Every structure is written in C-alpha cells, then in structure tokens.
Amino acid sequence: MxxxxxxxxxxxxxxxxxxxxxxxxxxxxxxxxxxxxxxxxxxxxxxxxxxxxxxxxxxxxxxxxxxTKDEYYAKQSVLFVEDTFGGSLPKFLTAFISGKKSANNRLKS
Incomplete structure (x- = not known):
C-alpha cells in the first residue's frame, strides 16, 4: 500500500x-x-x-x-483506527461515543 x-x-x-x-x-x-x-x-x-x-x-x-478526495480521507480514517486503536473498530466507536457523551454533558451544564 x-x-x-x-x-x-x-x-x-x-x-x-x-x-x-x-x-x-x-x-x-x-x-x-x-x-x-x-x-x-x-x-x-x-x-x-x-x-x-x-x-x-x-x-x-x-x-x-x-x-479522489473521499478515497484519501477514507484511507486516513482506516490508518487512524489502525494506529490509534490497534485496528479495532469497536474500541474506536466506544471512544468516539464516550467523547460525544462527555462533550454533550459539558454543553448541558
């Protein structure tokens, strides 16, 4: 690659x-x-x-x-998950959802 x-x-x-x-x-x-x-x-x-x-x-x-631009950014997303979360999409999604919940809670305060 x-x-x-x-x-x-x-x-x-x-x-x-x-x-x-x-x-x-x-x-x-x-x-x-x-x-x-x-x-x-x-x-x-x-x-x-x-x-x-x-x-x-x-x-x-x-x-x-x-x-294409979309292909480039799709490859960057895959590399990010591989580099940061050992290629585990569930770990990425857990971190992403947790981050969004924390951000939403701060906005409601």
Missing part, C-alpha cells in the same frame, strides 16, 4: 487540485502562488512528491487525481 499521509501544506495543495481538476500545471502554479504564496519550483516539487505517492498525475501538463 502506498503512503498517503500528507503534511498540512500538502493537504491544502491537494485540496486545490481536487477542487479545480483537471487543471493545467501552469494554471496550478498561478493558483498556488495566489492561494499559498508558493513559487513555481515549490509547486512542482510538491506536485512531483504527490505524484510519486500515487495521489495525482501530471500528464501532458494536465494534473488530475489518481484517488
């Missing part, structure tokens, strides 16, 4: 692509300059990294996703 964990700046970059795809690489450079204050070299470096991770592709100067 490919590594899909992204740094915060990579997530913001990925969101820009998902919102605007298909997007020309030149247009992506301009968008990243405007939205993230990135230079052309930074955009291409991060794009190359995410292409190597199998999330996007840059073919004929057109950037498209290889996995």
């Amino acid at each position: 490919k590594e899909y964990k992204l740094a915060e700046s990579e997530k913001k970059f990925a969101e820009l692509i998902w919102q605007n795809e298909p997007i020309g690489s030149g247009e992506l450079v301009k968008l990243c300059e405007k939205e993230m204050n990135w230079k052309k070299s930074t955009t291409y470096t991060v794009l190359k990294k995410l292409c190597e991770k199998g999330i996007f592709q840059n073919k004929d100067a057109m950037v498209t996703s290889l996995i």
Whole structure:
C-alpha cells in the first residue's frame, strides 16, 4: 500500500487540485502562488512528491487525481483506527461515543 499521509501544506495543495481538476500545471502554479504564496519550483516539487505517492498525475501538463478526495480521507480514517486503536473498530466507536457523551454533558451544564 502506498503512503498517503500528507503534511498540512500538502493537504491544502491537494485540496486545490481536487477542487479545480483537471487543471493545467501552469494554471496550478498561478493558483498556488495566489492561494499559498508558493513559487513555481515549490509547486512542482510538491506536485512531483504527490505524484510519486500515487495521489495525482501530471500528464501532458494536465494534473488530475489518481484517488479522489473521499478515497484519501477514507484511507486516513482506516490508518487512524489502525494506529490509534490497534485496528479495532469497536474500541474506536466506544471512544468516539464516550467523547460525544462527555462533550454533550459539558454543553448541558
């Protein structure tokens, strides 16, 4: 399985692509300059990294996703449960429900 964990700046970059795809690489450079204050070299470096991770592709100067935003976040959810709760969905659900009950009780007080 490919590594899909992204740094915060990579997530913001990925969101820009998902919102605007298909997007020309030149247009992506301009968008990243405007939205993230990135230079052309930074955009291409991060794009190359995410292409190597199998999330996007840059073919004929057109950037498209290889996995959807929903697929990415679904994989992150699975990794979170595996890393934090030993892969146990019941343990995750128990912690989640307990957390929601505690939060609701604090709101009622």
